[in-house]
Amino acid sequence: MKPAYFLLHLKKDLRLEWRSKDAINSMLFFALLVVVLFSLAFDPTQDASRKIAGGILCVAIMFAAVSALNQAWARELRNQVLDALRMTPAPGASLFLGKAIANFAFVTIVEIVLAPVFVVFYNLRAVGNAWLLALVIPLGTWALIVNGVFFAALSIRTRNREMLLPLILLPIFIPALLGMVMACSSILTGEADPTLWIKMLAAYDVAFTTLGMMLFEVILHAE
Amino acid sequence: MSSRIAELEEISKLYGTFAALRKVSVSLEHGRCYLVLGPNGAGKSTLLRTLAGLLQPTYGKVRIFDDTGEAAEPMEARGRIGYMSHMTMLYDEFSGVENLRYFTGLYRGRDCLTPEQALRSVGLDPALTRPVGQYSQGMKQRASLARVLISRPELLLLDEPFSNMDIQSAHQMLRLLETFRTEQRTIVLTTHQRELAEPLADWVLTLDAGAMVSLDEGPYTKAQKLTFAGAAR
Numbered sequence: 415m416k417p418a419y420f421l422l423h424l425k426k427d428l429r430l431e432w433r434s435k436d437a438i439n440s441m442l443f444f445a446l447l448v449v450v451l452f453s454l455a456f457d458p459t460q461d462a463s464r465k466i467a468g469g470i471l472c473v474a475i476m477f478a479a480v481s482a483l484n485q486a487w488a489r490e491l492r493n494q495v496l497d498a499l500r501m502t503p504a505p506g507a508s509l510f511l512g513k514a515i516a517n518f519a520f521v522t523i524v525e526i527v528l529a530p531v532f533v534v535f536y537n538l539r540a541v542g543n544a545w546l547l548a549l550v551i552p553l554g555t556w557a558l559i560v561n562g563v564f565f566a567a568l569s570i571r572t573r574n575r576e577m578l579l580p581l582i583l584l585p586i587f588i589p590a591l592l593g594m595v596m597a598c599s600s601i602l603t604g605e606a607d608p609t610l611w612i613k614m615l616a617a618y619d620v621a622f623t624t625l626g627m628m629l630f631e632v633i634l635h636a637e
Numbered sequence: 638m639s640s641r642i643a644e645l646e647e648i649s650k651l652y653g654t655f656a657a658l659r660k661v662s663v664s665l666e667h668g669r670c671y672l673v674l675g676p677n678g679a680g681k682s683t684l685l686r687t688l689a690g691l692l693q694p695t696y697g698k699v700r701i702f703d704d705t706g707e708a709a710e711p712m713e714a715r716g717r718i719g720y721m722s723h724m725t726m727l728y729d730e731f732s733g734v735e736n737l738r739y740f741t742g743l744y745r746g747r748d749c750l751t752p753e754q755a756l757r758s759v760g761l762d763p764a765l766t767r768p769v770g771q772y773s774q775g776m777k778q779r780a781s782l783a784r785v786l787i788s789r790p791e792l793l794l795l796d797e798p799f800s801n802m803d804i805q806s807a808h809q810m811l812r813l814l815e816t817f818r819t820e821q822r823t824i825v826l827t828t829h830q831r832e833l834a835e836p837l838a839d840w841v842l843t844l845d846a847g848a849m850v851s852l853d854e855g856p857y858t859k860a861q862k863l864t865f866a867g868a869a870r
Contacts, residue, residue, distance in 0.1 A: 422742040426728075433730050489728060497691055498726035498784065502743040503716050637692060 419504045423512025430489060431520060437482040441524045445478035446531060453535040463536040468598025471532060472591060475551075476558060479521050480583065483562035484576050486517055491570060499634075506631035514556075514563045514626070521555050541604030550601065550608065553615040554594030557622065561586055564626040567633050590618045640666050641702050642717075642792050642823045643688060648697030650683050650847075657683040659848040660697070665792070668821035670814070672838035672855070674831055679844040681827040682722075685794045688825065689720040701792070716747055719790030723797050725781045729770030733780045734763045737787055744788045755783040760809060775806035782810070793817060795826040799833060807833055 431437055452470050456462075490496040499509060532538065540547070565582045569575040597611035643665040650658040658680045665671060673681045686692045687699060701714035709717065727736045737752030753763040759779040769780055778798060785793060795814075799807040807830070814824055814837055828834045835841070838855035 419743065419745070422739060426739050429735075430728065430730050489730070493729065494722055494724040494726050495728060497720070497722065498740065499743070500691060501689060501715055501718065501720055502740065502788075503713075503747075504743040504745070 419508035420511040420515070422504075423509050424515050427513060427516035428519065431516065437485060437517070437520045438523055441478040441482045441521065442527060444481055445474045445524055445528050448474040448477060449528065449532055449535060458536060463538055464541065464602040465599065467532070467536050467538055467602055469595045470536075471528075471551075471598060472554065472594045474528070475521065475525060475555065476584075476587070476591065478524060479517075479555070479558050479562060480580050482520060483517065483559070483566050483583070484579055486513060486563055486566045487570050496570075496634075506634040507627040509634065510563060510567070510626055510630040514560050514623075517563055518552075518556055518559045521559060522552065525551060525555065538602065540602050542601040542608070544601065546601050546608060546612070547598065550594060550597040550612060550615065553612065553619055554590055554597075556619050557590035557594075557615060558583075558587055560619065560623050560626055564622075564630065564633070567630070571636070590615060593618065641706070642667050643702065644698075644700045645684075645688070646698045646700070648687060648694040648699060650680075650687060650692060651695040656847050658687065658694070659846070661844070661847075661849045662697075663842060663849065663852060665823050665825065667791070667823055668818060669839040670818050670824040670826070670837045670855075672831075672834050672841045673825060673827040673844065674841060675827075675844035675850075678846075680847040681844055682796050683847075684844065685720065685796050685825065685827060686722075688792075689718055689794050690715060691720070716744065716788055717790055718792045718794060719785035719788060720794045721781050721785045721796060721798060723800060725769060725777045727769045727777075727780060727784060730768050732766050732768055733761055733772075733783065734765075736769060736780070737783060740784055741787050747788055749787050750789060752783075752787070755786045756780070758786060759783045759813060774801040775803060778802055778806070778810070782813070791822055793822055793824045793826075795824065797827055797829070799828055799830050811837060 449470065456466070458466060487496070490499065562579070562583055566579055569578040569582065572578055593611045593615040597608040597615065600606040600608035600611065641664055645661055645663050647660045647662050648658055649656060649660055661684060673684060675681050683692065687694055690699070700708045701717060703709040703713065731739070733756055734752045737755055741749050741752055750758070756763045759782050761776060761779050761783060769777060772780060778801070782798065798810055802810065811833065814826070818824055818837065824837070826834060835855060836857050838857070841853050841855055843850040
């Protein structure tokens with residue numbers, strides 16, 4: 415059986431990143447810098463850490479991911495590879511899905527490296543169910559990536575695309591960011607039940623993934 | 638099989654108030670080579686990109702026909718067209734065979750060439766592991782042509798295929814194009830090297846400021862073309 419189209423795109427993106435490591439290196443450096451700087455600037459106590467750590471972690475991931483998402487389509491633009499892809503009969507949705515999963519994998523790698531650093535610098539110990547973070551963070555990351563890949567594609571034909579992406583992406587990401595921060599804080603402090611926020615994140619992911627896949631063909635073939 | 642493979646009906650392409658193409662009409666037949674000439678900015682690349690479906694005409698219609706002579710669906714039409722631009726349209730980080738393997742996978746259910754066959758047909762060694770970004774300009778052009786050939790397209794749209802090529806590589810490419818024509822594929826190519834491509838041309842289409850100035854028969858007779866093809870082999 416031949417692999418699904420999106421797997422071809424995914425495999426290609428993973429192999430390209432494996433060779434260059436451009437996205438992962440830039441994201442990792444940026445995210446580590448944010449985490450270290452915030453810990454130095456606030457020198458938080460353990461109690462204060464629990465309250466602010468969720469927000470800092472989410473914002474560090476968000477800015478790091480945006481820096482990589484700006485380059486998400488750079489390789490396709492460089493030699494007009496995107497035109498070659500447009501000429502194939504493969505559906506645009508598969509290209510979108512492959513690219514989104516690849517970028518999700520890159521950000522996840524950064525998060526895995528970042529997590530122990532974060533725990534050490536902020537002296538963190540979750541009071542709530544820490545395992546729920548393994549659900550919240552991927553859900554929030556997917557929300558960011560799926561929109562980021564879509565809007566990066568939307569802005570590739572504009573002159574100031576590097577500035578335009580955060581301007582479009584961040585307002586749309588606000589509900590997911592809120593859900594992610596609130597869920598993380600609830601888990602770390604144990605003061606509230608994060609279930610509602612997790613459900614909201616899941617619903618957000620389903621809605622925006624579906625919309626992205628439905629509309630990507632139009633974006634891909636737009637002039 | 639219908640004699641026509643594509644038809645442009647009074648197409649115009651506007652960018653704001655600038656007209657890149659003005660009411661261009663032409664019918665393309667199977668197994669013919671069309672040479673598109675014109676100065677810079679005449680609309681040659683826009684014409685090819687419109688034919689390829691990468692640009693939508695502002696006015697007029699582009700039709701790609703299937704074997705029965707009916708206008709093909711856009712999805713079906715895409716598989717019948719191969720487009721080569723000035724750029725390689727390949728990933729610099731991958732070798733030729735890696736690039737082609739990826740693109741072959743995207744033409745599912747079609748009778749494609751293998752990446753190795755496509756590379757050999759343009760005179761490149763499939764065992765070459767060097768990334769495309771490190772190829773010479775001539776090798777890049779050939780690798781780009783190999784990508785186009787993967788899906789065995791019936792309509793080949795080649796934008797400046799000889800640019801940055803030395804004369805020997807250009808003649809090699811011409812010989813290759815000649816074999817495609819004898820396989821009844823239609824070739825539309827743009828070039829500034831008129832004398833190089835003329836022996837191949839059945840029709841010469843001249844554009845100026847987006848308008849079609851003339852559509853003349855190629856200057857070489859059939860006998861001369863056969864001589865050229867023989868010499869090429």
